[in-house]
Structure formats: structure tokens, C-alpha cells
Amino acid sequence: MSEFDQLYREVILDHYRNPRGHGVLEHPDAVAEGQNPLCGDEISITLAFDGDTISDVRFEGRGCAISQAATSMLTELVVGRDAAEVARLPKEELLEEIGIPLTPVRLKCALLGLGVLKVALNKGKGTPLPEEWSSSDDLSFR
Amino acid sequence: MAVTAIAKLDAERLRADFPYLEELQNGVPVAFLDSAASSQKPRQVLDAMTDFYSHSYANVHRGVYRLAERATDAYEGARVKVAEFVNAPSEREVIFTRQATEALNLVAYAWGLDNLGPGDLVVVSELEHHSNFVPWQYIAGRTGAEFRTIPIDEAGELQLEVLAGIAAEGQVKVVATGLVSNTLGTVNPVEKLTAWAHEQGAIMVVDAAQAAPHRPIDVQALGCDFLAISAHKMCGPSGVGALWGRRELLEQMSPFNLGGHMIRTVTAVETTWGQLPYKFEAGTGPIAEAVGFGAAIDYLSSIGLDAIERHEHELTEYALTRLAELDWIETYGPPVARRAGIVSFNVDGIHPHDVCQILDxxxxxxxxxxxxxxxxxxxxxxxxxxxxxxxxxxVPEEIDRLVAGLEKVKKSLG
Incomplete structure (x- = not known):
């Protein structure tokens, strides 16, 4: 398999070109956004809850194929799941879904959306912010 | 009519000086088109540093043994080379720093904290690298001075017509701009800005990190008050740069870093500062790096800065022509006549990270x-x-490889 096909495998390109969960919820229960100042990737996420369950999630953003595709995959991964459980979602679960070898620089692209989602959960449900996001020097969230 | 011939530079021959350019990746050398971030290093610089570390290395200035004397001579010799390189009136006006960023921080702190206050204006350009933007914004905030930017036009050139309006808003005390924009390659009209700054009674601070590797620098012709450069962008090692400053200003300024070597006398009651340039050089300096810096200056001077500038001008013209053939590429920046060897662009709909990944x-x-x-x-x-x-x-073939790579990017992700 060529280097291109390894990184930009078909499912990544599909999510990049046709992102799932793209858009903004009109009446969100929680909102967060984040940036990766290294490359200028931006992601904003709106969330809706049904009780403690994530009933809907939408994202908008500008950035590289990896950051946008990863966030698109993330939305499919978390809808219908318990907010507290997703707040503890190990990054490995998303990385497994992405399923491609990532260099340290691209890893930050891939995990930006997950960070923003966890910040939104923190705002909406008071779930704890994992250490890796609150102390990250490279990514910024609000 | 006097005609000064500019020797043409033979890039193919010069490439043999750079070990990295001989390395192969998948059977071909990498087309290294990122020298604005940092340049590759020639053997002449690497050898000078190895030789210095092997045979002449000791801490400088106070040792009485011969080795320390040799080290001191090499270190201070490098200072003289930097002074000559920027045409400074005296090498005592040349301060070794870690890089241009530290040189600019030195001015912002050591001059700014004592000379700025409410009602004063600090003016930088919208094009500025963060290294000549953030320190001034920060020191303006610390001192109560106002921070203003000179906007650019669509071509990425400074709009000097706003200057009169800025001057009407307060007392302009600092004007800080780059000589060459690291992103767009814009060559800024520093002489004009210097004249305006001095009319306002302001100091003129020039970030020449992106200019010094590529064109002759003459602080006396520019007329500025401070100028910062980094060795690592000009074939020298990382970890050393220099600040040139006008002597009367440096004499008046408080020190920046404090510690060993920058003092005259120290008692529990009072410490007095050493003379220039040592007042601004606390602690053991970048000794071998300075020696490498000197070797880099020798290397560039032997080729000729005029020849380097001309070579890059031709490459830039070629690159802009080739990229203009691709209607899905948008380039930014001024016409080639007022641009250094830098081309910024975007590929329609594809993030630069993806572009760079595929080009790699x-x-x-x-x-x-x-x-x-x-x-x-x-x-x-x-x-x-x-x-x-x-x-x-x-060499132009590297630009051809860039264009071919971009075609592949477009085909894969466009």
C-alpha cells in the first residue's frame, strides 16, 4: 500500500468529503470550540442531551483532512451514548476507528475534535476534563 | 557609465558544500524548499565548529591560559565579522543573543520598559512575525502605551498612507518592522519608515532575520536604531543571533539579562554594569555557535550577497510563473520586483497540512x-x-518537483 493510501485511506477521504454530523444545532445544550495553533485547524461542536444521553452532535470546522474526518467519525461514535461514559472515552478508541498510523503532529489533528467534545460535555454535564486536554500546550479550547 | 557586474552564482556547485543535499530519500535528494524556516549548513561551517571544539575550546574572556585566549579571539573575531556584515560602525554595538527573537525581546524590555508610558504609541506592521509583534504588544501593555499596526494592501505591502493618521493619535515612540516578510516575502520600505519614525522622535527597530541571509545589510544606509538577525537562517548554527544597536541608545539602556560577565563591580550594596557589549551578555555565551556564525558569514560573503539575491530573484520569478499555470492555486504577496525568495500559496479546497504531507x-x-x-x-x-x-x-528543478507534487496533491485530494 502506498503512503498516500495508508494515511488517506478510503474511509478517511469519505468522511472528509462527506462529513457526518456536520452543521450546528439550533438549540444546543452545550457548545465548545477549539483550535490547534500549530496548523490552524478549528473545530466547533454543538451537543444536545436526552437526559444523560448524547442525543445529537454536530460539528463545524476548518482544517486538514485528518482533523475533519476524525471529528466526523467521532460524531458517529458517540450519539446515543451516556455523556459520562463519552467523557472518559479513551483516545485509543477513536484512533482505532481512524485506523491509520499518525505522526505526533498529525495525532494532534486527529484528536482535536475529541478534545472539543469533552470540553462541551464538561460545560453541559460537568463531567471532568481529562488531564491531557486541560494541560495541553498545543491545543486551545473554550 | 559604471556597471557593477554581479557574479552569477552556481547553485549546482554550491550544493556540494551541503551534506544534507547529497542524501537520498527513495533514490533522490529531497527538494528542500523550507530555508525561510532554517537553512541547511555547509561543511565550511560544520568544520569550523568541529575544529574550534576540538582545538580551541575553553570559556572565553577571563582565562589566562593560551587555550582561553584562542577561544576568546575566535569568539570576538566572530563579533567583528557580524559587525562588518551589517556595516556597523563598531563591533561594540554587536550583542550576541540566542537568535533574532531574543534580540528583539532585549530591545522591547531594556528600552521599552524605561521609555514607554501612557500616551505613547508602539507601531508594528500587520505582516510582522510574532517575534517582532508579541514582545511589543506585551511591553506596550505593561507600560500603558498603545499598540498600533500598519495595515497591508491586497498585495501584502504596507499602506504607508495611514502613518499620518497614526501619528495624530499620540506620541509615536517605537516603529518595529521586518525588512523582509517571512510569510509573503514582501520587502518593506524600511528607509522610508525609518525617516518617518525619526520625524516622530521614535526609534526604528528592524527584524532582519529573513533579510540578512539573502541580501546585503547596511545599518548605516538603513538609518535604523536596532537590527536583529539569526545565524540559523544564514547557513550558521542554531542557538546564536545578534542585535546591532546604536551605541548612544545601548549606553543609556538598562541591562536585559543579569548575571556573570555583564558587571563591572558587585557588592551587597550595589552592582554596576559592564561596558558594551558585555552589559547585555550575561552568562556563558554561545561560544562555538558564534564561531560557526562567523564561518557562515565568511561563506556567504565569499559567494556574495548580491549574487545570492539575484539567484533567488530568478527562482522566485520562475516559481510564480509555474504556479500561475495552475488555476487551482492562489498565491499571496507582492510582485516579484518587491519580493524576496518566498512564495506563499493555497491549493483550492485542500488544507496546507494535507498538501505538505503529500509533498513530503x-x-x-x-x-x-x-x-x-x-x-x-x-x-x-x-x-x-x-x-x-x-x-x-x-535549483529550478526543485521548483519543477514542487509543481509536479502539487499536481499529485490536486489529483489525490482535490
Missing amino acids: WEGVAIRGGHHCTQPLMHRLGVIATNRASFYLYT
């Missing part, structure tokens, strides 16, 4: 990102650009 697989190294110029990215309405930059060892 094609053996083409360029940079994608905001290039430490976020205010400029904001002005251009983009989050990032791709940037190809050229140097004395760049």
Missing part, C-alpha cells in the same frame, strides 16, 4: 501553517498557507 512523500519539503504570523493570516482571510522558500542552493 514526493520528496518535497515545504512548510504549511501560519508561519508565526497569525495577524497576517487573519488579514488574508485564511487559517494557513503553504510556503516554499529558496536559498543559494535551490
Whole structure:
């Protein structure tokens, strides 16, 4: 398999070109956004809850194929799941879904959306912010 | 009519001086088009540093043994080379720093904290690298001075017509701009800005990090008050740069870093400062790095800065022509006549990170990102650009490889 096909495998390109969960919820229960100042990737996420369950999630953003595709995959991964459980979602679960070898620089692209989602959960449900996001020097969230 | 002939530079021959350019990746050398971030190093510099570390290395200035004397001579000899390189009136006006960023911080802190206050204006350009933007914004905030930017036009050139309006808003005390923009390659009209700054009674601070590797620098002709350069962008090692400052200003300024070597006398009651340039050089300096810096200056001077500038001008013209053939590429920046060897561009609909990743697989190294110029990215309405930059060892075939790589990017992700 060529280097291109390894990184930009078909499912990544599909999510990049046709992102799932793209858009903004009109009446969100929680909102967060984040940036990766290294490359200028931006992601904003709106969330809706049904009780403690994530009933809907939408994202908008500008950035590289990896950051946008990863966030698109993330939305499919978390809808219908318990907010507290997703707040503890190990990054490995998303990385497994992405399923491609990532260099340290691209890893930050891939995990930006997950960070923003966890910040939104923190705002909406008071779930704890994992250490890796609150102390990250490279990514910024609000 | 006097005609000064500028010797033509033989990039193919010069490439043999650079060990990295001989290395192969998938059977071909990498087309290294990221010299604006940092340049590759020639054997002449590497050998000078190895030789110095092997035979002449000791701490400088106070040792009485012969080795320390040799080390001191080499270190101070490098200072003389830097002074000559920027045409400084005296080498005592040359302060070794870690890089241009530290040199600019030195001025912002040591001059700014004592000379700025409410009602004063600090003026920088919208094009500025963060290194000549953030320190001034910060020191203005610390002192109560106001911070203003000179906007650029659509071509990425400074709009000097706003200067009169800025001057009406307060007392302009500092004007700080780069000589060459690291993102767009714009060559700024520093002489004009200097004249305006001095009319206002302001100091003129020039970031020449992106200019010094590529064109002759003459602080007396520019007329500025401070000028900062970094060795690592000009074939020298990382970890050393220099600040040139006008002697009367440096004499008046308080020190920046404090510690060993920068003092005259120290008692529990009072400490007095050493003479220039040592007042600004606390602690053991970048000794071998300075020696490498001197060797880099010798190397560039032997080629000729005029020849380097001309070579890069031809490459830039070629690159802009080739990129203009691709209607899905948007380039940024001024016409080639007022541009150094830097081309920033975007590929329609494809983020620079993806562009650079695919180009890497094609053996083409360029940079994608905001290039430490976020205010400029904001002005251009983009989050990032791709940037190809050229140097004395760049050859046109590398630009062809860039274009071929971009075709592949477009085919794969477009």
C-alpha cells in the first residue's frame, strides 16, 4: 500500500468529503470550540442531551483532512451514548476507528475534535476534563 | 557609465558544500524548499565548529591560559565579522543573543520598559512575525502605551498612507518592522519608515532575520536604531543571533539579562554594569555557535550577497510563473520586483497540512501553517498557507518537483 493510501485511506477521504454530523444545532445544550495553533485547524461542536444521553452532535470546522474526518467519525461514535461514559472515552478508541498510523503532529489533528467534545460535555454535564486536554500546550479550547 | 557586474552564482556547485543535499530519500535528494524556516549548513561551517571544539575550546574572556585566549579571539573575531556584515560602525554595538527573537525581546524590555508610558504609541506592521509583534504588544501593555499596526494592501505591502493618521493619535515612540516578510516575502520600505519614525522622535527597530541571509545589510544606509538577525537562517548554527544597536541608545539602556560577565563591580550594596557589549551578555555565551556564525558569514560573503539575491530573484520569478499555470492555486504577496525568495500559496479546497504531507512523500519539503504570523493570516482571510522558500542552493528543478507534487496533491485530494 502506498503512503498516500495508508494515511488517506478510503474511509478517511469519505468522511472528509462527506462529513457526518456536520452543521450546528439550533438549540444546543452545550457548545465548545477549539483550535490547534500549530496548523490552524478549528473545530466547533454543538451537543444536545436526552437526559444523560448524547442525543445529537454536530460539528463545524476548518482544517486538514485528518482533523475533519476524525471529528466526523467521532460524531458517529458517540450519539446515543451516556455523556459520562463519552467523557472518559479513551483516545485509543477513536484512533482505532481512524485506523491509520499518525505522526505526533498529525495525532494532534486527529484528536482535536475529541478534545472539543469533552470540553462541551464538561460545560453541559460537568463531567471532568481529562488531564491531557486541560494541560495541553498545543491545543486551545473554550 | 559604471556597471557593477554581479557574479552569477552556481547553485549546482554550491550544493556540494551541503551534506544534507547529497542524501537520498527513495533514490533522490529531497527538494528542500523550507530555508525561510532554517537553512541547511555547509561543511565550511560544520568544520569550523568541529575544529574550534576540538582545538580551541575553553570559556572565553577571563582565562589566562593560551587555550582561553584562542577561544576568546575566535569568539570576538566572530563579533567583528557580524559587525562588518551589517556595516556597523563598531563591533561594540554587536550583542550576541540566542537568535533574532531574543534580540528583539532585549530591545522591547531594556528600552521599552524605561521609555514607554501612557500616551505613547508602539507601531508594528500587520505582516510582522510574532517575534517582532508579541514582545511589543506585551511591553506596550505593561507600560500603558498603545499598540498600533500598519495595515497591508491586497498585495501584502504596507499602506504607508495611514502613518499620518497614526501619528495624530499620540506620541509615536517605537516603529518595529521586518525588512523582509517571512510569510509573503514582501520587502518593506524600511528607509522610508525609518525617516518617518525619526520625524516622530521614535526609534526604528528592524527584524532582519529573513533579510540578512539573502541580501546585503547596511545599518548605516538603513538609518535604523536596532537590527536583529539569526545565524540559523544564514547557513550558521542554531542557538546564536545578534542585535546591532546604536551605541548612544545601548549606553543609556538598562541591562536585559543579569548575571556573570555583564558587571563591572558587585557588592551587597550595589552592582554596576559592564561596558558594551558585555552589559547585555550575561552568562556563558554561545561560544562555538558564534564561531560557526562567523564561518557562515565568511561563506556567504565569499559567494556574495548580491549574487545570492539575484539567484533567488530568478527562482522566485520562475516559481510564480509555474504556479500561475495552475488555476487551482492562489498565491499571496507582492510582485516579484518587491519580493524576496518566498512564495506563499493555497491549493483550492485542500488544507496546507494535507498538501505538505503529500509533498513530503514526493520528496518535497515545504512548510504549511501560519508561519508565526497569525495577524497576517487573519488579514488574508485564511487559517494557513503553504510556503516554499529558496536559498543559494535551490535549483529550478526543485521548483519543477514542487509543481509536479502539487499536481499529485490536486489529483489525490482535490
